[in-house]
Amino acid sequence: MNLAIFKDTEIVAIAVGIVFGIVCRIITLRTDYRQYPTYPHGKVIHVSLGVIAAGLGAVAVPALLKKDYTAITFLALAAQQFREVRNMERETLSQVDKMELVPRGNTYIEGIAMVFEGRNYMVIFASFVAALFSLMFQWYWGVAAGIVSLVVAKVFQSGKTLGQIADIRAAEVRFEGADLFVDSIHIMNVGLESDRRVIAEHGLGLIVVPKNENVKVTISNIGQRQAILHNVSVILGVYRDTGEPALVPMAKLDLRSGTLAVFVLPREKDPAKAIAVLRNVPVLENAVRMPSESPAGQGEG
């Protein structure tokens, strides 16, 4: 075998870059309870795109060092390509969402699509850094820089969860006549005796108490609320079917305090588990607002 190829520092740098790029994509490609990306084809698509991104990031370094500045336009092309990935994901998820008993909602879908685009840029970053260091110094420095960039990618991978920004506790589900309440928050009017019986048996109430003013805005976002309901329904199951319009999970605000009441119909009625699930609901990037950062928002509370 001809090993002369490994003496060429550029080839080594590109190889190191590509390897770290691919590793970066694989470690950030988790198929968890959401089962998304779907296995196996959804994964194949994203690993393949990750390989392309890794190649682009790694090849950019020698091109730039050779003062081939037009090579940077390649990255613009890559950005275009990955925006396409975002559109693809958005389209697929929106179509699939129509067939869900408890939909994800548009905000959640946008969040997921954005993550797919963002991770490809992280891949470019990882492979670029790894290739740069192995070309400027030695291949092992490239490996070290690659490892650091993987750590960075992993840190940026997950955002906050609901448990970090709000306190969650179980609450009583009760009826006043035909009106359904969780704690003291009105959820909906249920006209049928039979539906009320099912809800009394299977319904579970939870209260999300925001820890500060900013969180109040976040949990009042309808997309965020839908994401909560979707996650609970995926993990604990949902007692619901077509033609049962009254059996619908809902989340309503207490307007005075900004507290959110979540009413769900899990297959597995276990308040402790439901609280754990709610704590792990991702806080959607698009639902985050920071009124306290505005000059007008400061001063009180």
Added chain:
Amino acid sequence: MARIVAVVATEEQRVCGGVPVFVALDAEQQQRLAESLEKILDVNAHRLMNDVIILVDHSVAG
């Protein structure tokens, strides 16, 4: 805005208007009637203060 698609009442003189009205003999029959309608029309049944049940389509957009 949601739309009322049917009304189920026990007393005929309490309801009138431009939606289909079903008159039941008693509260039990009213519940059964509303239940059937809920399943058939895939709309929500809501009970008002005066014990009239309305069937509301919440899926209507706008």
